[in-house]
Amino acid sequence: MSTTVEPWSLKRRLAIRLLVVLTLGVLGPSTVMVIAAMWAIDSMDDRALQDQAADIVRNLDLSVAPPVLRLPERLVTAYETSGNSYLYAVVDAAEKIVASSSPAAAALAAEAMQGPAGTFFLVPRPDGGSPWYAYSSQAGPYRIAVAQGSLHEDAMTDSVIRDLLNFSLLTALPLLAVTVLVAIWTLSRAFRDIDRVAADARSITPGGADARLSSSGLPNEIRPLVEAVNDALARLSRAYDVERRFTTDAAHELRTPVAVLMARIDTMPPGALRDDLTADAARLSRLVSQMLDVARLDAAPLPVDTTVNLTSVVREAVAQLGPLALRDKRQMEMRAPERPVSVRGNEAALRLAVTNLVENAMLHTPAGTPIDIEVTDMPSIRVLDRGPGVPAAERGAVFERFQRSPTTTASGTGLGLAIVAEIAARHGAAATVEDREGGGSAFAIRWPRDG
Incomplete structure (x- = not known):
């Protein structure tokens, strides 16, 4: 059972696919850069917390009991002025805080003792704000926990995304627009020659002298089709010429016998037979005359100017x-x-x-x-x-x-x-x-x- 294939537009299909590919090709890298930047920010946060914990361990004196934390003055000032954006707590095995950056670190200490050392976790804020992102490590019998707020992370993410979007608007989008225009112009130029060939094909008439399509300017993929059509037109033209010559020659050759036949009928005595033969000869003469008229119409284009x-x-x-x-x-x-x-x-x-x-x-x-x-x-x-x-x-x-x-x-x-x-x-x-x-x-x- 045959199925009907719906007509479709090659130009539209190519334009849509090119637009999709160009959009992915131009905007895809920017999207990948945003994702990579966000992943890098997350990795930086993890590394920063690990370094922060290492600073606490490095400056913790375990030779005395309870241990004494001797942070450099700049770190002490940074913790005090951070507004609890940065926290640390040192907890002993009895879950007693030995040292901390502020009273708010009590929540950090409690969460740090819930899991093993060397893990990252979230600590809810008592005031209901965004949770702290925390990390814990072990130094002897003591658990070291550090945390930082998410405000700086959001600020960094917003800054990176904003910069990448500005880059896309300033470079990627203009590049995409220029590429799309070039693609549309290329498609229009390519199909303009195809439209010209279609117009030439529509103008071909039976018996026309120039029944041939020009392949000038056509893509290499279309040339074989045009050449095949030209071969078919050449075969049809030869067959048409043979038929036209046969019709013309037959009509010309019949005129003389028909005239001789009508002359002989005129010599017959009057009667029904003569009348019937006269009518038949007249019909035959009319047929020959009309065959010649058809041959003349088919022989060449009719001037109508x-x-x-x-x-x-x-x-x-x-x-x-x-x-x-x-x-x-x-x-x-x-x-x-x-x-x-x-x-x-x-x-x-x-x-x-x-x-x-x-x-x-x-x-x-x-x-x-x-x-x-x-x-x-x-x-x-x-x-x-x-x-x-x-x-x-x-x-x-x-x-x-x-x-x-x-x-x-x-x-x-x-x-x-x-x-x-x-x-x-x-x-x-x-x-x-x-x-x-x-x-x-x-x-x-x-x-x-x-x-």
Whole structure:
């Protein structure tokens, strides 16, 4: 069972992934630096407490009982002026404080005796503030405990993070912005050439002389695709040329035998057989003529660069078909605005399209029924008949080559309306058919209102 793959944008996908990678690449190092700085601060706190405990042990005289702590004057002053941000306590085996920095060290001493020496722990503050971060060590029978408040740690952390954020804002973010702009510009430049190739591909028409895509400026990854498309176009062009030459040659070769056949039919005595053969020969002649028209349309691009008055074109086509209308005893009426209705196009091709529309109406409607031809300001050309109409399910197929309604009994070739649709498309117009009010069909060539 086949699954439908949703369309996706390569440009958008590359842009999103590049943005993610660039963001991680630029902001990632700053994040790592912040984490490393916070880890370093924690390590510094541990080392500082260990050094603090070592100072206490180094200056503790254990030769006397109870021991005497002889700290340098600068350390004594530092402990006294720290506001209990730094504490120490010396506790004997009976959990009696031998020496301390202040009465607040009693809580430190109690917590230090709860665990083994050589560990870090937290000591709740009696006033409910941030706990002390503490460390204990052993010196003989005495437990040495030191602690420090978290205020200085928070200050250091805030300072480091602030400095790193300033660094990111001043360097990393501008670098990220420049990198993103360069990536967007690179993607736009790369896909601009791809868009150009897509536009060239859309402009290729059957039988065009330059049915080839240029790979100039394309990435190396796209060149093989373009070269494969060019190879396919070359094969299609060769096949198209073979088919076109066959159609043209066959139509030309058939004209002479058809003319000879019609001349021989004219020499036959009058009768039903002669009438049937004359109708068949006329249909064959019409088919050959339309095959030549198709071959000419396919042979080269149709020039549509002149100003054409639709009223004059329709009038000439109606006048040309006047004898056929008289033969069938039918009335043809032309309606057009008094002022010219002009379009950019090819006069001969438009006259051929109008002729085919009117002939189609003659073939598919009973003799004696009227045919109306209108030129409107839209601009458009409409041919209205009183025939059986075209079923809605068959309206798209009637404009395809060699497609005839299965319900029709007319002797059409299946090429006339296809020629009309092709000429309309070459002029930027559309060939349509719809029901006519009161019965019949309304075939039209419609230009866009802004055309």
